[in-house]
Amino acid sequence: MSTSFLLICLFGLGGFSYFFGRRRIGALTRAARVKQHSRDVYHGSFVALCAVGVPLIVLLAWAGLSPLLLDAMLEDFLRRQSPDLSLGEMGVAMAKVKAYFSGALPEAFTGELIRSGSAYFAELRSASNQARSVAITLLALGGLAFGLSKLAPRFTARPAVERVFNAAMMMASAIAILTTIGIVLSLIFETLRFFDKVPVMDFLFGLSWSPQIAMRADQIGGAGAFGAIPLFAGTMMITFIAMLVAVPIGLMSAIYLSEYANPRLRGIAKPGIEILAGVPTVVYGFFAALMVAPFLRDSGADIGLALSSESALAAGLVMGIMIIPFISSLSDDVINAVPQTLRDGAAALGATQSETIRQVVLPAALPGIVSAILLAISRAIGETMIVVMAAGVAANLTANPFESVTTVTVQIVMLLVGDQEFDSAKTLAAFALGLVLFLITLMLNVVALYVVNRFREQYD
Amino acid sequence: MTNIENPKVKIKARNMTVHYGDAQALHGIDLDLNANEVTALIGPSGCGKSTFLRCINRMNDVIDGCRVGGSLSIDEQDVYDAAVDVVELRARVGMVFQKPNPFPKSIYDNVAYGPRIHGMAQDRASLDALVERSLKRAGLWQEVKDRLSASGTSLSGGQQQRLCIARAIAVNPDIVLMDEPCSALDPIATAVIEELMEELRRDYTIVIVTHSMQQAARISQRTAYFHLGDLVEHGQTETIFTTPQHQQTEAYISGKIG
Ligand SMILES: Nc1ncnc2c1ncn2[C@@H]1O[C@H](COP(=O)(O)OP(=O)(O)O)[C@@H](O)[C@H]1O
Ligand SMILES: [Mg+2]
Numbered sequence: 001m002s003t004s005f006l007l008i009c010l011f012g013l014g015g016f017s018y019f020f021g022r023r024r025i026g027a028l029t030r031a032a033r034v035k036q037h038s039r040d041v042y043h044g045s046f047v048a049l050c051a052v053g054v055p056l057i058v059l060l061a062w063a064g065l066s067p068l069l070l071d072a073m074l075e076d077f078l079r080r081q082s083p084d085l086s087l088g089e090m091g092v093a094m095a096k097v098k099a100y101f102s103g104a105l106p107e108a109f110t111g112e113l114i115r116s117g118s119a120y121f122a123e124l125r126s127a128s129n130q131a132r133s134v135a136i137t138l139l140a141l142g143g144l145a146f147g148l149s150k151l152a153p154r155f156t157a158r159p160a161v162e163r164v165f166n167a168a169m170m171m172a173s174a175i176a177i178l179t180t181i182g183i184v185l186s187l188i189f190e191t192l193r194f195f196d197k198v199p200v201m202d203f204l205f206g207l208s209w210s211p212q213i214a215m216r217a218d219q220i221g222g223a224g225a226f227g228a229i230p231l232f233a234g235t236m237m238i239t240f241i242a243m244l245v246a247v248p249i250g251l252m253s254a255i256y257l258s259e260y261a262n263p264r265l266r267g268i269a270k271p272g273i274e275i276l277a278g279v280p281t282v283v284y285g286f287f288a289a290l291m292v293a294p295f296l297r298d299s300g301a302d303i304g305l306a307l308s309s310e311s312a313l314a315a316g317l318v319m320g321i322m323i324i325p326f327i328s329s330l331s332d333d334v335i336n337a338v339p340q341t342l343r344d345g346a347a348a349l350g351a352t353q354s355e356t357i358r359q360v361v362l363p364a365a366l367p368g369i370v371s372a373i374l375l376a377i378s379r380a381i382g383e384t385m386i387v388v389m390a391a392g393v394a395a396n397l398t399a400n401p402f403e404s405v406t407t408v409t410v411q412i413v414m415l416l417v418g419d420q421e422f423d424s425a426k427t428l429a430a431f432a433l434g435l436v437l438f439l440i441t442l443m444l445n446v447v448a449l450y451v452v453n454r455f456r457e458q459y460d
Numbered sequence: 461m462t463n464i465e466n467p468k469v470k471i472k473a474r475n476m477t478v479h480y481g482d483a484q485a486l487h488g489i490d491l492d493l494n495a496n497e498v499t500a501l502i503g504p505s506g507c508g509k510s511t512f513l514r515c516i517n518r519m520n521d522v523i524d525g526c527r528v529g530g531s532l533s534i535d536e537q538d539v540y541d542a543a544v545d546v547v548e549l550r551a552r553v554g555m556v557f558q559k560p561n562p563f564p565k566s567i568y569d570n571v572a573y574g575p576r577i578h579g580m581a582q583d584r585a586s587l588d589a590l591v592e593r594s595l596k597r598a599g600l601w602q603e604v605k606d607r608l609s610a611s612g613t614s615l616s617g618g619q620q621q622r623l624c625i626a627r628a629i630a631v632n633p634d635i636v637l638m639d640e641p642c643s644a645l646d647p648i649a650t651a652v653i654e655e656l657m658e659e660l661r662r663d664y665t666i667v668i669v670t671h672s673m674q675q676a677a678r679i680s681q682r683t684a685y686f687h688l689g690d691l692v693e694h695g696q697t698e699t700i701f702t703t704p705q706h707q708q709t710e711a712y713i714s715g716k717i718g
Contacts, residue, residue: 339561346573348517349573350549350578351547364563
């Protein structure tokens with residue numbers, strides 16, 4: 001039976017169990033003449049969950065695990081057929097078997113091994129499918145029987161359903177957490193492999209970045225240099241420029257909107273600014289590359305400065321504009337959360353409006369503002385598109401914002417586009433960069449959370 | 461103690477009207493408030509007590525769509541005159557709110573805030589002295605003298621309210637307005653603040669809004685009864701509570717309307 005057919009059956013069974021459970025508990029209660037503990041809905045839901053819950057989980061697990069198992073068995077089979085396949089040849093053979101099995105590969109391109117492998121694979125698949133259908137059917141019917149056997153007027157179906165929902169929520173969050181852990185672990189392991197090829201110190205403190213790998217063993221300069229400092233310096237410079245633009249403008253517009261603007265203007269301006277956040281970054285990217293950068297270059301030429309047409313400044317300025325809505329909208333929220341009674345208190349003491357804002361409102365909102373800024377920094381650090389388009393890809397170690405620089409994220413893209421060997425230093429370097437980037441943004445977010453929790457006032 | 465029979469008029473309201481947008485909240489209030497007395501404003505919710513209180517320090521100015529008419533003078537000087545500096549006025553008329561609203565700053569900075577913005581202390585030492593004096597007068601000094609740098613919001617509700625009183629009197633006002641200052645406090649904290657008001661009356665003119673008849677009877681010399689934006693009756697507290705002239709007043713005081 002196909003997966004979709006099984007699913008439909010399960011849902012059908014669930015619906016049936018629900019209504020059957022409801023009817024049954026009604027009959028039981030009438031016969032027993034006692035007060036029913038839980039409402040009919042819960043008895044029905046309980047039976048349905050018993051019938052469908054476990055089979056659904058098994059179905060999902062089967063979908064996840066059986067391909068792995070089948071692959072392992074197929075590999076084992078091929079190995080037995082021809083013991084001297086190399087690792088690469090084995091990979092090709094497996095791919096061919098599956099392609100032939102699914103009909104994507106014409107028979108002309110196959111050999112004896114592939115055909116026998118395919119036959120074996122077909123056998124495995126059908127065995128697995130049959131086993132699955134039998135298991136699911138048994139589990140579903142068993143669950144239904146179990147659920148029905150539990151039904152009784154005094155049976156506490158309501159808390160039982162509650163527990164099932166509890167478990168479902170827990171599983172969902174466990175999946176979210178485990179995926180995150182999985183991603184981080186894979187980052188860490190690949191990074192460790194990278195450090196087998198390139199020393200940690202060379203990576204963290206090296207001043208030169210040119211991740212070229214030799215095509216031939218005797219190629220000049222083919223060893224590649226993996227010093228990440230220029231990338232982090234570039235990232236920091238662009239982020240810094242972006243913050244110089246975004247923090248003052250974002251903060252002041254937040255203050256204006258929340259403290260000075262009348263409600264009508266606020267109702268129009270706030271969503272207006274938030275639209276900026278919805279513009280795809282690639283649009284900002286070509287805005288930076290095609291308008292801001294040439295404008296900077298031309299105005300530089302007017303005052304006698306030779307500027308490159310790709311510069312950290314152009315990327316930083318445009319990134320700053322992109323970040324403004326983050327800062328203004330988050331700050332606006334925290335400023336609004338400062339209770340009106342504090343403003344009244346200051347006004348009643350004779351403070352002017354700007355004194356009240358500077359001395360009472362902003363200090364009270366500061367933790368929120370700081371965390372807004374830190375979140376905006378993480379956002380800026382992770383931004384790629386604008387930088388590729390406006391700041392270039394050349395890893396210059398420079399403090400001059402008019403020169404072209406590159407950032408960590410851009411280099412990760414550069415390392416991974418095109419055909420790559422998965423275990424070359426060049427590819428693995430992307431994982432190392434990713435890990436460092438992850439650690440930096442993680443740290444920023446932790447600090448932001450800490451600041452908010454540590455300094456948050458409890459207004460009730 | 462001031463002579464109750466012949467006191468000095470401090471605040472004189474004549475035909476005060478207040479509109480919030482189209483809704484009229486006060487319908488021409490005429491009321492004299494005496495210096496060095498506690499005047500209690502009582503009446504059912506929404507009758508305009510807070511609105512009247514905010515007329516005295518012009519806190520209605522900051523409310524969108526609020527219009528004030530009539531005249532109100534303090535020491536014979538019109539508060540709504542175009543030449544009056546609101547900042548200066550509010551330094552003369554302190555206000556304590558219903559819910560304690562200490563700034564999220566240290567206890568010291570809370571009290572020092574007013575003196576600082578009005579430039580009332582020349583140096584650190586005199587500011588220290590001013591803060592200490594204000595906290596003492598608010599009856600809070602003993603409890604906080606060892607932790608002046610702790611956050612004002614870390615105090616208990618009653619302490620916070622006394623901190624707000626200290627903050628208000630630190631700028632040395634003539635008048636202190638209190639809008640239900642005890643409504644968020646427990647009976648013990650309330651008793652402390654009531655005692656404090658008796659004490660403060662010597663130096664300040666106090667106007668207090670309260671919903672507690674007992675409190676009004678205990679602490680005030682005069683009482684004004686508001687109803688639906690009108691001043692129904694006012695006079696010596698004793699008279700109002702024993703022989704009210706209006707049937708409405710009597711009904712409210714005896715708990716028949718609230
Ligand atoms: N900021 C405001 N905006 C609009 N209407 C208000 C505002 N404050 C008070 N009012 C209205 O004015 C009337 C008097 O309110 P208030 O002075 O607060 O009464 P009290 O303090 O006696 O309970 C009420 O009807 C109230 O709804
Ligand atoms: Mg009120």
